[in-house]
Amino acid sequence: MRVSEGLQERLMGREGRILTRSLNPGQRVYGERLHHHGDAEWREWSLQRSKPAAYLALGGDLPLRRDDRLLYLGAASGTTASHFSDILDLGTIYCVEVSPRSFRDLVTVCGRRRNMIPVMGDAGRPQDLAFAVEGATAVYQDVAQKGQASMLAENMRAFGAERGMLALKSRSEDVTAAPASILERAVAKLESEGLTVVDARMLEPYEKDHAMVVVRA
Template sequence: MSETSERLPAGVERRSIEGRSRLATRGEPVYGEPTADGWRTWDPNRSKLGAMIELGMDHGLVGDETVLYLGAAAGTTVSHVADFAGPTYAVEFAARPARDLLSAAETRDRLIPLLKDARRPETYGHVVEADVDAIIQDVATRGQAAVAVRNARFLAPDGRLLLAVKARSEDVTDAPAAVFERTLDRLRDRYEIRETERLDPYHEDHLGVIATLR
């Protein structure tokens, strides 16, 4: 049975799969996730956005959004997003995971892979439509805030940034709390921070951030 008390986007439900209540979307499986009756488990241990939803963060997603996903990797999370959202632009630079991303897109008309570097939005600005409803970012690199700031050009005035900050990608020597604060300070050049929450126990040394344009 699905639950309606949670703030879940249309197309995302909590379903009983393998005897447990789990977040799920409808679509072809991508990473060997358990399925039942056409629903595929959305594993928060493998998805930063899934963890943000599980933790009750105010993600603002309602379903059918236009999404720019930065750091799509092999398509684990972005495939779930494309299951419930509208056009979903998936940016990934590394060739090896991009092959899996292309495979995930074969059964998803709304998933648009872009083999580009999220640090250089000018290289895909001619493809991504203006005023996307949400930017979802999971880029494991230094300068994660800079990536979000550079891509703010695509976000609608009332859109949201859903960012997962990986402390160890920024600085392996400094305390995660200090890394997070520096990242938030840089984000404030372009965004207003609405909510933050550590993504434990699903992802160690990660911070979930919800922000809107300033």
């Protein structure tokens, strides 16, 4: 597993597991296992339930810094966002979610973590998020709907982000096309929006029909 230098104190691979150093020791978010090394508590990051963890397990590297202001689009109930919260201990995560049901759980998770801010809103309308998001250095997007690449590009532009990660669900773009060709189309779209694609890979065997794309502005 590759971990960029700046993140090594917050993220590690050990005995085939991926662990993030808990910002909130003693608390589980989704029933994950806790590990203790020295005086630190580390949370096991599920490869099956979290696409960035699958991406790391497959050799990807997170384009994040500990002090990022991360705009997270499609935070659901905060499972993955809580691991970003562990990693970005000096930063802030703006967790955007449109579903009221998921948002209720998300508010509880955010209430226990000093760097997570819940934002009820539609990721397809960045202008409506500006009331809560001051600007972002990075965007992570996991929203299962059509036009995922354009949505990422639009949000990166709107908030001035330098780096982006797109968890691409191919079936939301086109149920009939092969996932690899949907990924190719998404990469082409991101490039046509002026972004540089740093990495793009399918997430099998952990996530069927999903890919991760990492971009730079």
